[in-house]
Amino acid sequence: MALEPISTPPAPPAGPPVAAMAPLCSVFRRYLKSQHLKYTPERADILNSIIEADNVFEVDQLLMEMRRRGHRVSKATIYRTIKLLQDAGIITLALFDSKQSHFQLIYGKAPRDYMVCMKTGKYIEFSDDELVALRERICRQYGWEPVGHRFQIYAMSPQGRKRMAEGAEEA
Amino acid sequence: MALEPISTPPAPPAGPPVAAMAPLCSVFRRYLKSQHLKYTPERADILNSIIEADNVFEVDQLLMEMRRRGHRVSKATIYRTIKLLQDAGIITLALFDSKQSHFQLIYGKAPRDYMVCMKTGKYIEFSDDELVALRERICRQYGWEPVGHRFQIYAMSPQGRKRMAEGAEEA
C-alpha cells in the first residue's frame, strides 16, 4: 500500500522527465494489473531510473546508476522488468549495433530518430514529420496499418572527420 | 564504441548506381589484397552462398545451406569472414530484433528498407528516393556527411489483422 512514486529523491531534477513520471507509473501499474502482476518497489525504482535517464540506456549503465543512488536491485530483475516494460509499450529496443542492448522510452513520445557518427559514436536525436508522413504513405500504398518505425542515419560528424584525418593509422 | 565499419579499408565505392555491378568476388578479392589477406576457398564459398541467398540471412541458416551443398566450413570461419565482408562494405547487419544476427548484401544495392508485420512477421522490402533525400537534408542541416541509413516500419498487414481478429486468445 505504501507505493507512492518511490521515497524521496535527493534533488528533484526540473524538466519534462518529472512531469512524465507520474503518468508513466500509472501506465505501468495499469498494465501490471491487467496481467495480474504486482507493482513492486523494484519495478517502480527501475521505471523511475529509466525515466530520469530520459534517453537511450543500457542495462549495466542503468544498474550502476541505480546502485549509485542506493537502490538495490539485481540484474536479473532489471532484465525481467525490461521485458514487462516492452510488453507494456513503455520502452523499446533501440537499434545500435553494439553487443549490449540499448533501450529507450517511447510511451507518449513521437518516434525518435537517430543520426550516429560512425567514427566517434556520438549521436544526434531528432524527429521529423516528413518521415512520419512518408511512413503513412508507404503503409497506405500496401494496405498495411502503421504502428511505428525506426530510422537511423549513419554518418560522419565533423569531429569524426577530423579525427579520421589526424590518426591515419587506426588499428 | 558501437559502430565501426568504414574504417581502415580503402573505402568501398559509396553509393554506386546499382545496375551492373562487378562480380562481388573481385570486390572482395580486391579488398583482401589491399589488407594483405588471402582469398581462400572457404571465403569464396561463403561469399557465393550469401550471394545465392540474395537476401537477409542468419549464420546458422547459412551454415546449414552450405553443409547441404557439401561445403565444409566451420562456424568460426563464417563469423570471421562475415566480419571481413562487413569491413569490405559488401554486407551489413540487418536490424531485426531477434536474438540471432541477420545480415544482408548491400554492395551495389540501393539501401533496402523494410516494413514488418508485427503479427505475422512477414515483411516487405522497398526503397524510397524520398527517404534518401530526407537523409541528405538532415545531414546537411547538422553539417554531417551521410554514409548510410536504416529504416524499418512496424505495421500490421491485412493477414495479421485478420489473424488478430480470429484468435482472440492471447493473455
Next chain:
DNA sequence: GTCGGTGCAAATGCTTTGCATTGAT
C-alpha cells in the same frame, strides 16, 4: 618457406532461469 587461415574446443559476455526466500495483495 612464410605467414595468414582453418577447425576445434574452450572461453566470453550478455541474457535467462531454477530455486529458496521474501513480500504484495
Next chain:
DNA sequence: ATCAATGCAAAGCATTTGCACCGAC
C-alpha cells in the same frame, strides 16, 4: 495466506579466441 517477485548463482546461447596444423602467396 497466496502466489508472484526477488536475488543469487548456474545455465544458455550467439559470438570470439587460443592453438596446432594446413595451405595460399
